[in-house]
Amino acid sequence: MPIRRTEAIILKSMKMGETSNLLTLYSRDFGLLKLIAKGARQSRSRYGGLLQPLYVIEAIYYHKETRDLQLLSQASLIWAPRRVQLDIEKLGLCLACCEMVLRLEGEGHGNPAAYGLLRATLETFERAESNIRSLFLAFQVRLLELLGFSPGMDHCFHCQERTIREGRYDFVNGRIYCRNCMSMALQGRTVTQDMIDAYRDLARLPLASVITKAFPKGAIAGVYHFLHDFFRYHLEEVRQLNAIDVLKQLKSMQGAFSQA
Numbered sequence: 001m002p003i004r005r006t007e008a009i010i011l012k013s014m015k016m017g018e019t020s021n022l023l024t025l026y027s028r029d030f031g032l033l034k035l036i037a038k039g040a041r042q043s044r045s046r047y048g049g050l051l052q053p054l055y056v057i058e059a060i061y062y063h064k065e066t067r068d069l070q071l072l073s074q075a076s077l078i079w080a081p082r083r084v085q086l087d088i089e090k091l092g093l094c095l096a097c098c099e100m101v102l103r104l105e106g107e108g109h110g111n112p113a114a115y116g117l118l119r120a121t122l123e124t125f126e127r128a129e130s131n132i133r134s135l136f137l138a139f140q141v142r143l144l145e146l147l148g149f150s151p152g153m154d155h156c157f158h159c160q161e162r163t164i165r166e167g168r169y170d171f172v173n174g175r176i177y178c179r180n181c182m183s184m185a186l187q188g189r190t191v192t193q194d195m196i197d198a199y200r201d202l203a204r205l206p207l208a209s210v211i212t213k214a215f216p217k218g219a220i221a222g223v224y225h226f227l228h229d230f231f232r233y234h235l236e237e238v239r240q241l242n243a244i245d246v247l248k249q250l251k252s253m254q255g256a257f258s259q260a
């Protein structure tokens, strides 16, 4: 049986049988993986406390093509979210990032860019002193791009103009129209320049700048509501996803966002 080695982020850990755990990992080289960690809950487990959600590990496992669940052989710690673990809001947002990867990523292939995004995002949450909701939105915006669900905010769908001072977003077709072409949009909602600028900043600024930038009042809430609607229209359609859990997590944050 071939042995594989990869860096991976633990997305989820569930009890399995008397003493084992079933881990869902996002691995750099092989994408989503389900591994059984035998004896992980024994008091003197060789894994110590490192098989917890958000931990980054090097995993060595036995891979069998015909099997859905693979068997973990060894794990060593690469990075632990020490400060995130002590902060309930950061922890919730980091787990929501993991949930989104679980819901949106396909199985059976590695996506090093999306892996790198999740890892960098967790590390930025660890350091962040402010703007953690903006960071969560930046993660979502980038994940959509990397997984091929881009909302197409780069330029006007009709005239291709990149500078959009105000426009209309057609949620059904996933297109933005600039002010001059707004009448071409068959449906949708007006989007403000602040929202468009904030969306683009969240997509492009280094994550370290996302957590320090002073965004205009209301712009981040605008992006939040935009993404909320985009998910509702798209993610179920595009890949028959049931993104309800993610939406619930987002919804519980709605109060906080509408005051932003």
Ligand SMILES: [Zn+2]
Binding pocket: 156, 157, 158, 159, 160, 161, 177, 178, 179, 180, 181
């Ligand atoms: Zn236009």
